[in-house]
Amino acid sequence: MQRLDEFLTTVCRDVDQRLDELIPSASTRPRRLHEAIRWSLFAGGKRFRPALLIAVGETLGATRDRLLTSAAAIEMIHTYSLIHDDLPSMDDDDLRRGRATCHVQFDEATAILAGDVLQTLAFKAIADDVVLEPDVRIGLILTISSAAGTPVGMVSGQQLDIEAEGRDASVDEILAIHSQKTGAMITAAAVSGALIAGTKSSEVESIQSYAQGLGLLFQITDDLLDITQETAVLGKTAGKDVSSRKATFPSVLGIERSREMAAELRSESGEALRRIDRDTELLNALLEYVVARSR
Ligand code: GRG
Numbered sequence: 001m002q003r004l005d006e007f008l009t010t011v012c013r014d015v016d017q018r019l020d021e022l023i024p025s026a027s028t029r030p031r032r033l034h035e036a037i038r039w040s041l042f043a044g045g046k047r048f049r050p051a052l053l054i055a056v057g058e059t060l061g062a063t064r065d066r067l068l069t070s071a072a073a074i075e076m077i078h079t080y081s082l083i084h085d086d087l088p089s090m091d092d093d094d095l096r097r098g099r100a101t102c103h104v105q106f107d108e109a110t111a112i113l114a115g116d117v118l119q120t121l122a123f124k125a126i127a128d129d130v131v132l133e134p135d136v137r138i139g140l141i142l143t144i145s146s147a148a149g150t151p152v153g154m155v156s157g158q159q160l161d162i163e164a165e166g167r168d169a170s171v172d173e174i175l176a177i178h179s180q181k182t183g184a185m186i187t188a189a190a191v192s193g194a195l196i197a198g199t200k201s202s203e204v205e206s207i208q209s210y211a212q213g214l215g216l217l218f219q220i221t222d223d224l225l226d227i228t229q230e231t232a233v234l235g236k237t238a239g240k241d242v243s244s245r246k247a248t249f250p251s252v253l254g255i256e257r258s259r260e261m262a263a264e265l266r267s268e269s270g271e272a273l274r275r276i277d278r279d280t281e282l283l284n285a286l287l288e289y290v291v292a293r294s295r
Contacts, residue, residue, distance in 0.1 A: 157181025
């Protein structure tokens with residue numbers, strides 16, 4: 001869809017520009033830290049979470065100027081999670097976004113610190129975002145910190161994921177792991193767009209339902225791509241879930257049932273969008289994008 005392609009192109013351009021403004025330059029001391037952050041951040045990620053935040057915000061009437069810093073902050077937290085996920089003590093990966101992982105290119109200590117400081121810079125950027133009213137900034141910090149943390153956020157989901165490795169997991173377990181590990185930040189991105197637009201609570205609830213389905217759909221597609229796609233296209237090691245005996249949707253449900261579940265989630269998210277009295281074409285197109293993505 002041409003409108004989505006154009007939208008994603010402008011989002012990548014604008015978010016990268018804002019990230020460049022918010023992150024210390026590579027020549028700022030300590031240079032190695034800032035080089036490491038920039039190595040992982042500007043490595044060609046899809047910018048899906050910023051795109052979702054901006055798509056929701058613009059659909060609900062916010063200007064891009066109000067959305068960009070929060071979109072960049074969400075991407076900083078996402079990139080920190082990827083840097084830490086790739087560490088030897090976690091997934092021990094050497095390829096991410098088509099290049100060497102941060103700890104391989106630099107060293108483990110620098111990668112840990114780069115991840116840590118991406119998280120602190122993200123919350124500082126939101127707190128400092130003078131185009132937003134103070135109560136909106138507090139709402140964003142609460143929403144995003146809850147989604148990134150525990151007890152039902154990205155870090156708790158990562159812990160559950162590690163604990164489930166190498167053994168059979170139930171459907172309920174897999175849903176808990178992925179709604180926390182991947183879904184929480186995707187939902188927070190969408191809700192943040194709605195908060196910045198000053199949306200009424202009934203619409204925020206519909207956006208939340210849409211994004212919860214979208215988050216699980218994103219993960220099921222990710223699990224299927226790990227089996228069906230090549231390393232060169234993914235930009236990360238294909239087949240890693242199977243070799244590490246990860247708890248994934250296909251490992252628990254099988255490939256066919258995972259595909260059926262993806263179709264059900266797609267339809268439930270579409271239903272949630274129909275409850276919003278706006279032009280939701282872009283948000284629908286993002287659903288299709290997640291179903292059809294190849295990397
Ligand atoms: C280490 C605290 C901590 C959390 C790690 C997000 C995460 C939790 C781990 C990433 C591992 C992974 C492959 C998760 C599956 C779904 C996912 C988040 C994929 C990566 O996101 P994309 O596809 O990546 O948006 P790009 O590179 O395009 O940004």
